[in-house]
Amino acid sequence: MDCLDEDPNPNPIHFVEKYIVDPPPMDFDELSNYLMLDEYDFSRDHQDSSSSQSVGSSSQNFAGGAGSGGSNGGAASRNNMQVMIYIYIYQYLISLLLFFFIWDIRNVEVRRNKLNKVEGGNHRVAFRTKSELEVMDDGFKWRKYGKKTVKNSPNPRNYYKCSNGGCNVKKRVERDRDDASYVITTYEGVHNHESPSVVYYNQMHADPNNIWTLRASSQSSASS
C-alpha cells in the first residue's frame, strides 16, 4: 500500500541537477486486488448463509423466494429481509473500503508533498557570484514574494518566484555571510516555458525588412 520509496537525501543543496522520477501513487493491480478480495468475501458469505438457510427451511433459494412471494409469505419476507440486510452490509463494506482507499491515496499524496518539500522539490541549484548588485538579469521574470533576515548575517535574503503563470520555479538571493562581495543565488524547480529573452529564428525570418528575407526572395525570383 505504501508506494513511497523513502530516500531522504541529507544534502539540502544539490550542485548537480537531480531528477527524481516519482512512482505512481497506486497501481491498478492493487486496486483490482482490493475490489476482488472484497467481492470474493461477499460471495463466500452469501453462499454460507444461503446454505444454512436452505437447511432450516425448504429447498427454496434466495432468488426463488424473491421472485414468487405468493404462497409462503412469512418465509419469503424473512428471506427478503435477510437479503436486504446483506445488501446493506455489502454496501456499507464497499463504502467503508472506498473511504479507506481514498483516504490512503490522499495520505500518500500528502506524505509525498511533505517529502518533496523537505527535499527541495525535484532539484535545486546554487550559484555563488561575485557581484556588487544582487539584481542580476538571468532572462526570466521574477516576482519578489518575501524577505527574511538570515541568522548570523546582517544581510537579508530575498525570495523570488517566476512570474510566468503555472511555472512554480523559485529562487532566493542572499549575500554571502562571510564575504559580502559574493551573492548566492539558489534556483529551485524547472521552468515549464522558454526564457522570455529567447529570440526565435522564425520571428527574425518573418520580418519582411530583414536582410536575409530580402536576399532569399531576390534569389528565388532570379532563379525562376
Add this chain to the structure above:
DNA sequence: CGTTTTTGACCCGCGC
C-alpha cells in the same frame, strides 16, 4: 488598471 514590491502576519517543524 495590471503588475510588482513591501512588509507584517502567519504557518510549520524542531528543540527545549
Add this chain to the structure above:
DNA sequence: GCGCGGGTCAAAAACG
C-alpha cells in the same frame, strides 16, 4: 506549551 528560524501569504502601496 513556547520560542526560534526558515518559508510563504496577502493586503496595501508603489510603479508604469
